[in-house]
Amino acid sequence: METMNIALPESMKHFVQERVSEGGYSSASEYVRELIRADQKRKVEERIDALLLEGLDSGEPVPVTREYWEEKKRKLTERLGKAISHQ
Numbered sequence: 001m002e003t004m005n006i007a008l009p010e011s012m013k014h015f016v017q018e019r020v021s022e023g024g025y026s027s028a029s030e031y032v033r034e035l036i037r038a039d040q041k042r043k044v045e046e047r048i049d050a051l052l053l054e055g056l057d058s059g060e061p062v063p064v065t066r067e068y069w070e071e072k073k074r075k076l077t078e079r080l081g082k083a084i085s086h087q
Contacts, residue, residue, distance in 0.1 A: 006032075016032075019031050
C-alpha cells in the first residue's frame with residue numbers, strides 16, 4: 001500500500017481524531033480510506049443516474065416484454081456466432 005501525506009488545519013485534524021476515538025475506525029488512515037470509498041461510490045451513482053436520464057431522453061419508449069428479450073437474445077446469439085466463425 002502506498003503512503004500519502006496530507007496537511008490538515010488543526011480543526012480538521014482534531015475532527016478526524018475524534019472520529020477515530022469514537023470507535024468507528026482503527027486509525028485516521030482507515031477513516032480517510034472510508035471517505036474516499038464513499039466518494040468513489042457517489043461518483044459511480046452519479047454516472048448511473050446520468051446514463052439513466054440519457055436513456056429516458058433517447059427516444060420513444062419500447063415495451064420490454066418477454067418476447068422483446070427473447071428476440072434480443074436471439075439476435076445477440078446470432079451475432080456472437082458470426083463473430084466466432086470469422087476468427
